[in-house]
Amino acid sequence: MSPTIQNLVPQLNSIVLVPIILLVSSLAWIVYARCFHPLAKYPGPFFASITRLWHIINVAQGSSDKTQRQLHEKYGPIVRIAPNEVAIADPEAIRTIYSAQSGFTKTDFYLPFRADWARYPDAFTNLDERQHAERRRIVNSVYSMSNIVQLEEDIDKCVQLLIAKFTDRAMKGSIIDMSEWVQWYAFDVIGKLFFSHPFGFLQNAYDHAGYIHALDLLIPFIAVACAAPTYLRPLVLFSGAAIPRVFKALKALKHIESASGACVVQRQHLIAQGKAEECEDMLQSFFEIMQEKGQEKDFGITEVKMEAYGAFIAGSDTTAAAITAILYHLMRTPSAYARLTAEIDEAEQAGLLSQDIQYHEAVGLSYLMACCKEGMRLHPSVGMTLPRHVPRGGCVIAGQWFPEGTRVGINAAVVQRDRGVFGHDADEFVPERWFRPNAAKMERCMFQFGGGSRTCIGKNISLCEMYKVIPSLLRSFDLQLSDPDREWETRNYWFNKPSKVYTTIRCRDSIFSGPP
Structure with a gap:
């Protein structure tokens, strides 16, 4: 054998051996995953069952809520969605997995939302349960309903502006995209509550500074990164150099970080100049915490910036999705729309509603509460599985034992349509179900804001916004879908965002007689 051939033999052996090893390893993994895992x-x-790539692709398609409902319909209450992860559709499992004392912990699924400049993880991405509880207690009072109600006048101003803009569109006979206007409203409310001034979405009727466009680019990218294994996430980040859409998403992240940071810096300047006394908003509350308890609680300017950043990232999409869903289903269900309008009119005539409908007045409208619950039940703002690690020693969930470390999770968009809890008509918009004898059980099985100690920290802001704006709009306008046969569109990348809710607006004859 010639020297040249002798030198080639080891190389040829390697070329043949490597794919054989890969093939055998892959087959061994498939056999293990399918038979012995x-x-x-x-x-x-x-x-x-053999690769997490299936879950990544499913998330990237933006319809994981629909896919998971189909899977549970086909396979039952427990479905394997990745080699070491199952989705669970048993409402009773909500308490098992997500209660404060469950022992289940968040997985690395949430880490892509974490800001790399933060000293402490925010409430959403903190995987340490003890630290999460300690850090959340520092700011809990700012997000309490009692504090939000004290700032209710700020929400009133945004509702007033929305009504003024709708009145103008109604007079012109315009058709609007309700989903677009509701998100402008929700973003302006965040601006007013946190920073004392609306951003200008409603006033100018456009996406101020491209914030919404930035989020629409950013959130799908983050959702895919969440679904990917930790070791692949750097590849997702570096792909920005080659994939224009990813590059734009990374630029959008910097845009949001800069915008939220600028709001904090501007307030710092006002405080330094002694001009911040008139700023009675949530940002000022965070500065007061920093000044009064900062050293004791290790809460500094970085933590203030983190709260502002969180408001930009999650403050509008979730609330806007909920309000849009409620209005959309009301417009598609004339009987429910008529009953709610009648309830609002009766409250008006009885003098129970102020010119600016107050939170405490709205919660007294029982059918309004039922409609809001029903809209959020059918279309929770987050339509993805929220995974947790099974604690040490394993646990029984939905009648099955799972070993410690297994990833398990529940999707609100699935469990909130459980026919065993919500009835045979669980896929339909029926607000009357909330007056049935099992209403308390249904309430326990609602998961749209998460559960336990990890319940969404902005829940009270969202509820106050929707309880005020929905009756205000129905009191002032007749709202109809411009094409009743056309369904809305939804894209589910973390936030299950609706769009193309084209609506015709007509001004109603005012019957207002309540107190100013």
Whole structure:
């Protein structure tokens, strides 16, 4: 054998050997994952059982809520959606997995939302339960309903402006995209509550500074990163150099960080000049915490910036999705729309509603509360599984034992349509269900704001916004879908965002007689 051939033999052996090793390893993994893995007995898509890529693609398609409902319909209450993860559709499992004392912990799924400049993880991305509780207690009072109600006048101003803009559109006979206007409203409310001034979405009727466009680019990118294994996330980040859409998403992240940071710096200047006394907003409350307890609680300017950043990231999309869903389903259900309008009119005539409908007045409208619950039940703002690690020693969930470390989670968009809890008509918009004898049980199975100690910290802001704006709009206008046969569109990347809710607006004859 010639020297040249002798030198080639090892190379040829390597070329042949490497793919053989890869093939054998892959086959061995498939056999293990399908036959011997602790989750092997649970049904689900074949590829989901052998690779996390199935879950990544499912999230990237923006319809994981619909896909998971179909999977549970086909396979039952426990579905394997990744080699070491199952989705659970048992409402009773909400308490097991998400209660404050459950012992279940957040997985690394949430880490892509974490700001790399933060000293402490924010309430959403903190994986340490003890630290999460300690850090959240520092700011809990700022997000309490009692504090939000004290700032209610700020929400009133945004509702007033929205009504003025709708009146103008009604007079012109314009057709509007309700989802667009509701998000402008929600973003302006965040501006007013946190920074004492609306951003200008409603006033100018456009996406101020491109914030919404930035979020629309950013959130899908983050959602895919969340679904990817930790070791692949750097590749997702570096792909920005080659994939224009990812590059734009990374630029959008910097845009949001800069915008929220600028609001904090501007307030710092006002405080330094002694001109911040008139700023009675949430940002000022964070500065007061920093001044009064900062050293004791290790709460500094970085933590203030973190709260402002969180308001930009999650303050508008979730609330806007909920309000849009409620209005959309009301317009598609004339009987419910008529009953709610009648309830509002009766309250008006009885002098129970102020010119600016107050939170305490709205919660007294029982059918309004039912409509809001029903809209959020059918279309929770977050329509993805929220995974947790099974604690040490394993746990029984939905009648099945899972070993410690297994990733398990519940999707509100699935569990809130459980027919065993919500009835045979669970897929329909029926506000009257909330007056049934099992209403308390249904309430316990609602998961749109998460559960336990991890309940969404902005829940009270969202509820106050929707309880005020929905009756205010129905009192002032007749709202109808411009094409009743056309369904809305939704894109579910973390936030299950609706769009193309084209609406015709007509001014109603005012019957207002309540107190000013």
